[in-house]
Amino acid sequence: MPLRTALVAVIAATTLFVSAPASATTIGNADDVLTRTLVYRLGDGASFAEGCIGGDPPCLCPIQLGQNLRGTMLLRPTPSGVDTLQRFRVEQVNWLGSLNGERRIVGDGTLEIDTSTDGPSPAFTRLQLRLRIGEGDFVDYDSGWVELYDFNSVDISIAPVGNPCFGAVFTVSALPVPATEMIGYALGDTSLFFEGCYEPCLCPISFAQVAGGFALVPLPNAPAIHDEWALVRINWRSFDDTPGAPSFITARGAGIYQINTAALTPVPPHRLVLDLDVNRLTPEQQPVNYDSGWVFKTEDIGASPPRIKVEAAENAFFCFDRVFSIDAAPTDSTSPLLGLTSAAPSTLRVEPDLPDGWELIENPAIPMGGHRVDLVVQDMGDHQRHVAFNTTATPMTLDTVLGVKAGMGVCDAQVDGISVPFTRVYDGATLVGVRIVVELGLDPDTPTVIDLLTRKSADFNTDAFLNDQDFFDFVNAFFGPAGADFNEDGAANDQDFFDFVNSFFGGCA
Ligand SMILES: [Ca+2]
Ligand SMILES: [Ca+2]
Numbered sequence: 001m002p003l004r005t006a007l008v009a010v011i012a013a014t015t016l017f018v019s020a021p022a023s024a025t026t027i028g029n030a031d032d033v034l035t036r037t038l039v040y041r042l043g044d045g046a047s048f049a050e051g052c053i054g055g056d057p058p059c060l061c062p063i064q065l066g067q068n069l070r071g072t073m074l075l076r077p078t079p080s081g082v083d084t085l086q087r088f089r090v091e092q093v094n095w096l097g098s099l100n101g102e103r104r105i106v107g108d109g110t111l112e113i114d115t116s117t118d119g120p121s122p123a124f125t126r127l128q129l130r131l132r133i134g135e136g137d138f139v140d141y142d143s144g145w146v147e148l149y150d151f152n153s154v155d156i157s158i159a160p161v162g163n164p165c166f167g168a169v170f171t172v173s174a175l176p177v178p179a180t181e182m183i184g185y186a187l188g189d190t191s192l193f194f195e196g197c198y199e200p201c202l203c204p205i206s207f208a209q210v211a212g213g214f215a216l217v218p219l220p221n222a223p224a225i226h227d228e229w230a231l232v233r234i235n236w237r238s239f240d241d242t243p244g245a246p247s248f249i250t251a252r253g254a255g256i257y258q259i260n261t262a263a264l265t266p267v268p269p270h271r272l273v274l275d276l277d278v279n280r281l282t283p284e285q286q287p288v289n290y291d292s293g294w295v296f297k298t299e300d301i302g303a304s305p306p307r308i309k310v311e312a313a314e315n316a317f318f319c320f321d322r323v324f325s326i327d328a329a330p331t332d333s334t335s336p337l338l339g340l341t342s343a344a345p346s347t348l349r350v351e352p353d354l355p356d357g358w359e360l361i362e363n364p365a366i367p368m369g370g371h372r373v374d375l376v377v378q379d380m381g382d383h384q385r386h387v388a389f390n391t392t393a394t395p396m397t398l399d400t401v402l403g404v405k406a407g408m409g410v411c412d413a414q415v416d417g418i419s420v421p422f423t424r425v426y427d428g429a430t431l432v433g434v435r436i437v438v439e440l441g442l443d444p445d446t447p448t449v450i451d452l453l454t455r456k457s458a459d460f461n462t463d464a465f466l467n468d469q470d471f472f473d474f475v476n477a478f479f480g481p482a483g484a485d486f487n488e489d490g491a492a493n494d495q496d497f498f499d500f501v502n503s504f505f506g507g508c509a
Contacts, residue, residue, distance in 0.1 A: 035077040035445075036077075036374065036391075036444070037362070038177075039072055039073075039176065039177045039182065039215070039217060040073050040074070040175065040176055041070075041071070041219070042070050042071055042072070042095065042173060042221065043173050043174060043175055044173075045171065045173030046070065046172060046173040046174065046221075047065070047170070048066040048171070049063050049065045049066060050064055050099060050169075051064050052165060052166055053159065053164075053166070054159070054163040054165055054166075054167065055163065055165035059166065064099060064100070065099075066097045066103070067098040067099065067223070068096070068097060068221060068223050069095060069096075069097040069170070070096060070221045070228070071093075071094045071096055071105070071230055071256060072092070072094045072219075072232050072254060073091070073092060073093045073094060073095075074089075074092045074232070074233070074254075075090060075111060076089040085112060085115075085116070087112050087113075088110065088112075089108070089109075090108055090109040090110060090111055090127075090129060091108050092233075092253055092254040093106050094253075094256065096228075098223065103133055104133075104273060105131055106132055106287055107132055107138065109130055110127075110128050111126070111128075112126045113148060113151070114126075114145070121148060122151075123147075123148040124146065124147060124148060125146060125147075126143055126144060126145045126146070127141075127142075127143040127154070127156045127172060128141065128143070129172075132286075138286075139160050139168075140160065140161040141158040141170065143156045143157060152175065153175050154172055154174045154175075155171075155172070156171070157169065157170065179392050180392060181218060182215040182216070182217055182232075182364060182365035183330050183365070183367065184330065184364070184365050185231075185308070185328045185330055185331060186213045186329070187210055187211055187212055187328050188329060190325075190327050191211070191327050191328070192209060192210060192325045193209075193210045193324055195207070195321075195322050196320070196321075197320055197321075198317045199319075200319065201319035203320065208249075209238065210237065210249075210324065211236065212234070212251075213234075213235060213236075214232060214234040215231075215232050215233055215365045216229045216230070217230040217231075222258070225260060225261060225262035226261065227304075228256060228258045229305070229306070230255070231254060231257060231272075231274070233252075233364045234251060234252055234253050234254060234255065234274070235361050235362065236250070236251040236324075237251070249278055250279055251276040251278045251324075252276065253275050253276035255272060255273055255275065255276075256273050257270070257306070257308055258271045258272075258273075267296055268296075268297060269296050270295065270310060271292050271293060271294045271295070271310075272290075272308065272310045273289070273290070273291045273292070274290040274291075274324070275288070275289050275290075276288055278322075289314070290313060290314055290324055292310045292311055292313070293316065295310070297309070307327070307329045308327070308328045308329075310325075311325040311326075312326075331366075338351075338352055338353075339353055339401070346394075346395060346396055347398075348368050348373055348397070348399065350363075350366070350375065350400050350401070351433070352375070352377040352386070352400070352401070352403075353403075354403065359379050360378050360379070361377045362374070362375075362376050362377075371392045371394055371396055373391065373392075373440070374388070382405075382453070382454045383454070384403055384404075384452040384454070385449065386400055386450040387448075387449050388450070389444060389445070390440040390443075392444070393443065393444045394442075395439070395440075396439070397437060397438070397439055398437070398439075398450075399435065400437075400438075401425055401435050401436075402450065403433050404431050404432055405454070408431075408454040408455065408456060408457060408508075409431075409454060409458060409508035409509040410424070410431070410434055410452065411453045411507060411508040412452075412453045412507075413434055413436055413451070414450070414451045415438050415448065415450050417449075420436060420438070422434045422436050423435040423436075429464070436450055438450060455503040456486065456487060456503055456508070458500060458504035458508050458509055460473050460486075461473045465509075466504070466507065466509035474486070474500050474504075478492075478496065478497060483496070484496055484500070487499045
């Protein structure tokens with residue numbers, strides 16, 4: 001095709017696209033991170049018992065009452081599809097209870113609230129959980145539908161599905177943890193993940209640094225001789241860039257840290273128990289339990305809130321094992337994944353680093369004085385999103401950087417769906433991110449949503465300017481002997497033309 005004819009064809013074709021540049025600014029559907037996941041904590045009314053609780057005819061054996069049922073769980077609102085039915089995913093059930101020793105209880109499930117009733121109570125509610133007690137199997141529990149009078153609290157009893165002869169029953173009594181009671185924690189530089197053989201087995205042990213954070217929540221209804229805290233929303237990852245390091249790992253979940261305050265020893269014994277989704281690939285995958293056992297602290301680092309320095313193992317440090325050796329403290333200046341670099345009065349400045357392969361990271365209760373902000377960072381391919389909940393509802397400014405992937409150009413930046421000014425962030429000559437400064441809303445349940453829309457950069461000649469010359473250079477390449485594989489799919493064809501034109505007229509550079 002002669003160039004002149006080609007250009008006429010190009011101009012004719014582009015005219016069609018000029019009418020629809022807005023396609024570059026379309027935002028995907030809102031999803032469940034736009035509602036706040038709440039941390040619930042068991043209160044004094046929580047209890048459990050185990051023994052002959054069912055059967056038909058009823059079985060006969062003693063029922064033993066447990067003590068000090070305590071811990072946390074997450075409630076994540078999820079769509080039910082019905083206006084009068086509220087549904088929550090219950091995640092990271094993270095409990096301890098005392099009955100013939102200490103029992104670890106983990107699992108997940110669903111909480112529903114049906115407001116369609118016009119009976120004596122305002123609503124009905126139902127809790128269904130899948131729980132594992134200690135090293136037992138997972139068992140399904142159900143409350144059935146019961147009357148609900150207090151929408152803020154969870155207060156409901158559950159029993160095993162199928163009315164088995166022997167089993168456990170729970171009264172789940174919990175309230176949301178106030179944001180000001182959550183303490184942001186970060187892993188220090190000496191936190192490591194080990195994989196390999198401990199005594200008596202023989203094989204090499206490799207290790208890698210682990211970084212990340214969690215929020216610490218006090219557990220007031222622990223046994224009197226314990227100080228206890230829950231670790232919630234753990235987000236950790238290893239860095240595997242040293243030769244011989246273990247395979248890359250990510251870990252999310254919850255745990256409980258205990259200090260025995262009654263021991264008459266120079267340094268008190270402590271224990272960390274964790275249940276983590278390690279490299280979780282499917283929702284069905286079981287969390288893995290890590291436990292330090294009761295051990296003496298290696299040094300007296302007593303402080304409140306505590307510095308947590310302890311090793312927790314998957315297999316009790318016996319033979320082939322995986323071990324988290326963590327040293328964590330309240331976040332003051334730098335959380336590796338959050339890039340919290342300053343805390344000017346009322347301005348939270350962050351530069352989150354979402355590891356490769358992660359689609360989501362939740363940073364709960366980022367502290368700034370008495371303020372707390374929950375920040376969710378999401379990677380949706382060519383669309384980056386930060387969702388900020390101003391949980392303490394005081395005037396706050398968020399100064400955040402959304403990442404731009406190599407070769408991508410910025411098409412638009414939006415706050416709550418409206419285009420906003422932004423500043424490009426470079427590493428040398430390479431565009432790596434976009435900085436947006438925004439005043440957060442004052443409703444703790446209505447997030448501020450920051451979106452960055454990117455496409456393959458239309459700066460075709462990579463001179464850092466997007467102008468007509470890029471268009472002509474692309475056209476020349478497109479009609480040249482080799483064509484132009486703009487979208488890098490291995491083939492030079494019409495799709496490359498459409499993709500370039502969309503990016504060019506979207507102003508994506
Ligand atoms: Ca250019
Ligand atoms: Ca192509």
